[in-house]
Each structure stands twice: as structure tokens, then as C-alpha cells.
Amino acid sequence: MTNLSRSPFTDEIEQEEPPREFSMPHFTSFKEDEDLERHLKHYQSAMILYRNNDALMCKIFATTLQEYSSYRSIKKKSDYLFDVKKNPNESLRDYVRRFKADKARIVGCSDSIASAAFQKGLPVDHPLFGKSIMKEDLTLADSFTLAEKHALWDEACQCTFKDLKKYSTSPP
Known part of the structure; x- marks a missing residue:
């Protein structure tokens, strides 16, 4: 259960704070039956002002996948x-x-x-x-x-x- 609450990010990314002027753009969560490429392009265009901030790009992108992660099945080996x-x-x-x-x-x-x-x-x-x-x-x-x-x-x-x-x- 502890792994479920742990962040998937490195400590460096996790500790990075968003810039003061950052305002969260509106995103529709990605659903597994949608076009991932299209979702990614929409994300990149909405976040164009912050494209040089890798930590912020990672953190915010993960929030757009919440719905996707709840639908996907766990891959077995x-x-x-x-x-x-x-x-x-x-x-x-x-x-x-x-x-x-x-x-x-x-x-x-x-x-x-x-x-x-x-x-x-x-x-x-x-x-x-x-x-x-x-x-x-x-x-x-x-x-x-x-x-x-x-x-x-x-x-x-x-x-x-x-x-x-x-x-x-x-x-x-």
C-alpha cells in the first residue's frame, strides 16, 4: 500500500515548485479510447510558456492522465x-x-x-x-x-x- 501513495517522480521533480505566475490551464483528462498523440499535442500547446520547465511539465501532464490510469489494466509479465x-x-x-x-x-x-x-x-x-x-x-x-x-x-x-x-x- 505504501507504493500506491508514493509519487512516481524523482525527489528533484517532486520538490520543484511551480512558478508564482503559473495558472493551471484547463485540461480534459485523457481516456484510453482517445488519441494519445492528439492529447499530447493539446497539452504541449497549452503549456507552451512552460516548455523549458521539465519538472512542471511532468507534474502537470500526470494530472491529465488520471482518468486513463484508472481504466488501464495492470500489465502482467x-x-x-x-x-x-x-x-x-x-x-x-x-x-x-x-x-x-x-x-x-x-x-x-x-x-x-x-x-x-x-x-x-x-x-x-x-x-x-x-x-x-x-x-x-x-x-x-x-x-x-x-x-x-x-x-x-x-x-x-x-x-x-x-x-x-x-x-x-x-x-x-
């Missing part, structure tokens, strides 16, 4: 994927779908890291875990293909088990 685990009651197909969605939100995530994280997210007692450990040079695409085959197998077994259970409990 590749190591986040190592926290994605298959839940005990989750189907393999749903785990794959959720993992793919989480990976898609991470910019620059390599397939080798994602593949290792996908494997780590499987329960150790799941047959797919053993197969993925034993295969060398298993790409992420290969892991997903193998997972799809296992998902089909799991679903077929569940259907067969349900059918057997249904017929075994009904009287002849």
Missing part, C-alpha cells in the same frame, strides 16, 4: 503464467482455454516459457503431466494439441462411466 494452475474440478479443456486467454494478455511471452508454465500448472497425477515431462522439445502448440487429445479422452471416459453407472443402477 510472463512469470504470471507460473501461477496459473488447473483447478481440481476444472476440465482440461477449460484449463487450456483459460491458460491461452491469460497468455494472450501478456505481451512478449515466449512459447518456451509458456510451455513450461502450462506443464507446471497441471496436477502431477494427471496423465498429461507425465507425457509432457517425458517428451523432449515439446512446443507450446504441441502441448495444446496433446491437451486437446487428453480432453477428448477424458470426456469420452466420463460419458462411458456415466452410461455404465446409469445401466448398472437400473433394474433389469
